[in-house]
Amino acid sequence: MQAEVKWVEEFKFLGQSQSGHSIVMDGNGGATAPSPMEMVLMAAGGCSSVDVIDGLKEAGQAVTACNAKLTTQRRDSAPRIFTQVNIHFEVSGDNLSPDVVAQVAADSLEKYCSVCLMLGKGVEMTHSWEII
Numbered sequence: 001m002q003a004e005v006k007w008v009e010e011f012k013f014l015g016q017s018q019s020g021h022s023i024v025m026d027g028n029g030g031a032t033a034p035s036p037m038e039m040v041l042m043a044a045g046g047c048s049s050v051d052v053i054d055g056l057k058e059a060g061q062a063v064t065a066c067n068a069k070l071t072t073q074r075r076d077s078a079p080r081i082f083t084q085v086n087i088h089f090e091v092s093g094d095n096l097s098p099d100v101v102a103q104v105a106a107d108s109l110e111k112y113c114s115v116c117l118m119l120g121k122g123v124e125m126t127h128s129w130e131i132i
Helices: 036-058 098-112 114-119
Strands: 003-009 012-017 022-026 062-074 082-094 124-131
Touching: 022 036, 036 062, 036 082, 036 098, 036 114, 082 098, 082 114, 098 114, 098 124
Parallel strands: 082 124
Antiparallel strands: 003 012, 012 022, 062 082
C-alpha cells in the first residue's frame, strides 16, 4: 500500500491514496478540513465498524445500522498523541443478540482492526456498545 501527501498552501495538504482517492487535511487545527489526527480517529472508527458489520452478518444477525462514536484523550504537550481512545458502537437491527454484539465489538479491537491494533501499541483502546 502506498500514499502521497502534497502540500497545497499554508497548512493544507492533499492526501492521495494508491486506489486513486484524495482527501484534504488541515494541520491548522482542522479549520478548513479534517486534521491529520481527526483522520486517524475516523480511520479507527471506519476500520472497526467494518469488522462489527462483517462479524454481525457472519453470525447471521439482521443488523440494519451501525454508528461508531469515538472519544479520546490526548497529551497536553507535544507530541499531542492520543493516550486513550474509546469506540462506542450503536447498532440496530432485528432481534440482535447482545452476546454476539459484545463479541464482535471486542474482536474488532483485539483481533481484526488494523488501525486499532496499531494504535493499541501505545494507546489505551477501549470499546462499549449498545443496541438501539
